[in-house]
Amino acid sequence: MKKIPLIAISAFSINAFAQPVIKNGDNIPAPGLSVHVQFATTTVVGNPGTNQTWDFSSLSFTSMGTVDVIAPAASPIGSSFPSCNYALSLAGQNSYSFFQASSDKIEVLAWTISSPGYGNDYSPNPRTILKFPFNYLDSENDTWQKVGGSVNNVTVTYDGYGTLVTPTITYNNVVRVKEDYGGGGIDYQWYILNPLMAVAIFDHNFNRLYHFGATQTTGIADQNNLQMQAGIYPNPAADFVTVTNIPNGSTIKITDITGKTVYSSVITNEQTIISTTEFVNGVYFIQVESNGSFANRKLVVNK
Incomplete structure (x- = not known):
C-alpha cells in the first residue's frame, strides 16, 4: 500500500x-x-x-x-x-x-x-x-x-x-x-x-x-454526531477553555504534543470550563469519549 x-x-x-x-x-x-x-x-x-x-x-x-x-x-x-x-x-x-x-x-x-x-x-x-x-x-x-x-x-x-x-x-x-x-x-x-x-x-x-x-x-x-457537536472556545485559550455540547458522563482527556496527559476528568454537565493557567504555551489535543464514541479537537494555549 x-x-x-x-x-x-x-x-x-x-x-x-x-x-x-x-x-x-x-x-x-x-x-x-x-x-x-x-x-x-x-x-x-x-x-x-x-x-x-x-x-x-x-x-x-x-x-x-x-x-x-x-x-x-x-x-x-x-x-x-x-x-x-x-x-x-x-x-x-x-x-x-x-x-x-x-x-x-x-x-x-x-x-x-x-x-x-x-x-x-x-x-x-x-x-x-x-x-x-x-x-x-x-x-x-x-x-x-x-x-x-x-x-x-x-x-x-x-x-x-x-x-x-x-x-x-x-x-x-x-x-x-x-x-x-x-x-x-x-x-x-x-x-x-x-x-x-x-x-x-x-x-x-x-x-x-x-x-x-x-x-x-x-x-x-458512530463518532460522527459527537464529533460534529462537541465545541471548544476560546481557541487559542489563555486562562481557560470551555467544552460544550457533550453528554453527561463523558470523559475528557487533554494531551500535549508528546502524548502526555495533562488533564483528565469525567464531566457531569453538557458544558464544562477547564483551567489552562498551568498549561505552557503550545498545541494540545482534547479527546471527548462517550459510550465508545470519540470527538477530537486541537487546542492552542497562548498566554
Missing part, C-alpha cells in the same frame, strides 16, 4: 448534497484515535462526479489490524522528522508514517517505515497530498522523491463527492480524491468530513480497496 495517509480535512457544506470544500488542515487527527483496517480485492472504483454513490458493500474484506494516531514523539524514530505534527502507527508492528500539516498543504514525510533513510522515506522531497483550499475538480501537480530514489510526478484531483457504502458503514457527504502517477497508475481516496480523515483507499499496485473504519457497532460512523 502506497503513501496514502489518514489525513485531516476541514470542510464546509450548505446541505447534505452540497459540494464539500476542503479548506485547511487545522483539524488533523488527534493522538488517541484508532481505526480498524480491512482490505478487499477489486478493480472497480466507481465514477467521478457530483452526488455519486460508491457501493462496495458486496466486497469481502479481510482484517489487517488497527492504525493508531500518535504524537510524533511517541514513535522511536519521530525525532528524525522534526517538522512532523502528526503520525500513524500500525498496531503490533514496527511501522510508522509521518505527516506535516501547514496552512496551505499537507505533506507525507514518510510512509510505513521502521527506520529513517529506508523504504518510503520522502525526506528529499515530501509529497503534497492536499493543498488548501481544494474545490471540486481542482487539481494539483507535485513532485516527490524517496531517499536514494529518482524524482516522481503525481497529479492530485478532487474528482467527486457523494455516498460511500461499505459492508459495515455507509458514509454520507464523502469527498473522493484521485492520484494519477502517469502510465496508468491511478489511486483513489475517499474522505469523510467528520472526524476529518480518509476512510477508504484504492491502491492500483495491488488492486485493493482499504477500508479505515470499524465494526457495525463501534468506530468512525
Whole structure:
C-alpha cells in the first residue's frame, strides 16, 4: 500500500448534497484515535462526479489490524522528522508514517517505515497530498522523491463527492480524491468530513480497496454526531477553555504534543470550563469519549 495517509480535512457544506470544500488542515487527527483496517480485492472504483454513490458493500474484506494516531514523539524514530505534527502507527508492528500539516498543504514525510533513510522515506522531497483550499475538480501537480530514489510526478484531483457504502458503514457527504502517477497508475481516496480523515483507499499496485473504519457497532460512523457537536472556545485559550455540547458522563482527556496527559476528568454537565493557567504555551489535543464514541479537537494555549 502506497503513501496514502489518514489525513485531516476541514470542510464546509450548505446541505447534505452540497459540494464539500476542503479548506485547511487545522483539524488533523488527534493522538488517541484508532481505526480498524480491512482490505478487499477489486478493480472497480466507481465514477467521478457530483452526488455519486460508491457501493462496495458486496466486497469481502479481510482484517489487517488497527492504525493508531500518535504524537510524533511517541514513535522511536519521530525525532528524525522534526517538522512532523502528526503520525500513524500500525498496531503490533514496527511501522510508522509521518505527516506535516501547514496552512496551505499537507505533506507525507514518510510512509510505513521502521527506520529513517529506508523504504518510503520522502525526506528529499515530501509529497503534497492536499493543498488548501481544494474545490471540486481542482487539481494539483507535485513532485516527490524517496531517499536514494529518482524524482516522481503525481497529479492530485478532487474528482467527486457523494455516498460511500461499505459492508459495515455507509458514509454520507464523502469527498473522493484521485492520484494519477502517469502510465496508468491511478489511486483513489475517499474522505469523510467528520472526524476529518480518509476512510477508504484504492491502491492500483495491488488492486485493493482499504477500508479505515470499524465494526457495525463501534468506530468512525458512530463518532460522527459527537464529533460534529462537541465545541471548544476560546481557541487559542489563555486562562481557560470551555467544552460544550457533550453528554453527561463523558470523559475528557487533554494531551500535549508528546502524548502526555495533562488533564483528565469525567464531566457531569453538557458544558464544562477547564483551567489552562498551568498549561505552557503550545498545541494540545482534547479527546471527548462517550459510550465508545470519540470527538477530537486541537487546542492552542497562548498566554
